[in-house]
Amino acid sequence: MKIGDIANKTGFSIETIRFYEKQNLVKNVGRHINNYRDYGDEQIAQLVFIKQCRNIGLSNKEIKILQSHLENPQSECGEVNQLIASALKKIREQLKLLHETELQLNYLNSLCNHNGASHECGIMNELRTTRHF
Amino acid sequence: MKIGDIANKTGFSIETIRFYEKQNLVKNVGRHINNYRDYGDEQIAQLVFIKQCRNIGLSNKEIKILQSHLENPQSECGEVNQLIASALKKIREQLKLLHETELQLNYLNSLCNHNGASHECGIMNELRTTRHF
DNA sequence: ATTGACCCTATATTTACTTCAGGGTTTATA
DNA sequence: TATAAACCCTGAAGTAAATATAGGGTCAAT
Numbered sequence: 001m002k003i004g005d006i007a008n009k010t011g012f013s014i015e016t017i018r019f020y021e022k023q024n025l026v027k028n029v030g031r032h033i034n035n036y037r038d039y040g041d042e043q044i045a046q047l048v049f050i051k052q053c054r055n056i057g058l059s060n061k062e063i064k065i066l067q068s069h070l071e072n073p074q075s076e077c078g079e080v081n082q083l084i085a086s087a088l089k090k091i092r093e094q095l096k097l098l099h100e101t102e103l104q105l106n107y108l109n110s111l112c113n114h115n116g117a118s119h120e121c122g123i124m125n126e127l128r129t130t131r132h133f
Numbered sequence: 134m135k136i137g138d139i140a141n142k143t144g145f146s147i148e149t150i151r152f153y154e155k156q157n158l159v160k161n162v163g164r165h166i167n168n169y170r171d172y173g174d175e176q177i178a179q180l181v182f183i184k185q186c187r188n189i190g191l192s193n194k195e196i197k198i199l200q201s202h203l204e205n206p207q208s209e210c211g212e213v214n215q216l217i218a219s220a221l222k223k224i225r226e227q228l229k230l231l232h233e234t235e236l237q238l239n240y241l242n243s244l245c246n247h248n249g250a251s252h253e254c255g256i257m258n259e260l261r262t263t264r265h266f
Numbered sequence: 267a268t269t270g271a272c273c274c275t276a277t278a279t280t281t282a283c284t285t286c287a288g289g290g291t292t293t294a295t296a
Numbered sequence: 297t298a299t300a301a302a303c304c305c306t307g308a309a310g311t312a313a314a315t316a317t318a319g320g321g322t323c324a325a326t
Contacts (some may be wrong), residue, residue, distance in 0.1 A: 004272065014273090019314060034322060036273055052260050056241065057234050060313070066260065073252030080256050081245055091231060098228050101190050105221040108189065112214055119206030123213050127185050127199065130143040137303065147304090152283060167291060169304055193282070274321065280304100284311080290306065296297100 002032075006039040010047040017047070023060060025050055027066070057091060058083075135165075137173040143180040150180070156193060158183055158200070190224055191216075 007014045020026040021037075026046050030038035049070070053063045062083055069075050111122030118124050140147045153159040154170075159179050163171035174237055182203070186196045202208050244255030251257050 002273075013315085015315060016244045016313085018274095023313090034273080036322080048139060049260060052262075055234070056238050057231075066257070067250035068160055069254070070261065071255055072150035072266050073250060075251045076248050077245060077254035077257060078248035079249045080243075080251065080254055081248070084256055088235070088242055091235050091238055095228070095231050095235060098190075098224060098231060102190070102221070102224050102228060105189050105217060105224055107222050108217050109214075112210060115209050117206060117216070118202035118208045118213065121202070121210035121213055123217055124199070124210060127182060128203065129185075134302075146284085148284060149282085151305095156282090167304080169291085269326085270324090272321100272323075275319090277317080279316070282315090284309100286309075287307090289305075291302100293300100293302075295300085296318095 001039040003037050003039065006043060006047070009044060010051065012047060012051075020047075020050065025060060025063060030043075057087060062087070134172040136170050138174060139180070142177060143184065145184075151185065153180075158193060163186065189217075190220060195220070219257060225232060 001009075001016050003017055007017055010017075011070055017026060018037075018113075021029055026043055027043060030040070032038050046067075049067070050063055053066060059064070065083060066080065069077060069080055108123050111126055113118075114122075134142075136147050136150055140150055143150075145153075150159065151170075154162055159176055161175060163173070165171050171186055179200075182200070183196055186199060191199070198216060199213065202213055203212060241256050242261055245257075
């Protein structure tokens, strides 16, 4: 299978797939006689796994750790548990921050809806105001 | 005021403040005879403004646009309104995604809480499973 | 034989900083 | 007075996770 085919199948761009190979997230990629990359089921499985991991916000570094557990089925999975728990914690912190951001943006958004001079703009006046000091 | 002082006052790191100057987000920085940077109220106001903007998730590029409205009080604020509305939209999209991520992570987190072999780990088994295909 | 759709490598760009290497300056202490 | 700790400086490189670009080879069909 050529790179364009697996890109279609997995939803990653061609460039991203080549990038993942360089990063050693996609492995054992074969080559045709003409030097085109050659992919099979193994690489599809790898990319599916990567997609699952990215969907839950894991970094490429963390994905490599999980891959090592895939490759060593006898390894103890405590590290996996920790990684997921810590990811969950981070996501919850981000959610909290984003939620506050939404409130503030929503408030700003309500402060001006005309097109006048900037110095009379409710949004600009609010942003100009000193806080947290 | 030296860079360490304004860093303390504003909560930005020294390096970040120098970086902002290089990016022209902090302007008109003076110099002492010994070549140390010299800050005053103008720079404090600039950094406070930057902090407000970063708190609502704006990029440095967007901050520059807002700064140009500060500097040109007669400019029409329609651009400001649009920028905030679009930021709000982006934040809401991010929130939605993050919320889904939290659900999935929470689910994964429930699938294993022991330290056994990875191939028997509920989390790993779930991640190994193909989806969306 | 040539056009369009693919594929290749290597390098540069992006964002928003952070870190590092290699040095000067100032202040406090012994 | 010496020296060490605590500051400050510049310029370049590193980080994450791709994305884009330049310059060129390959393949299938007309």
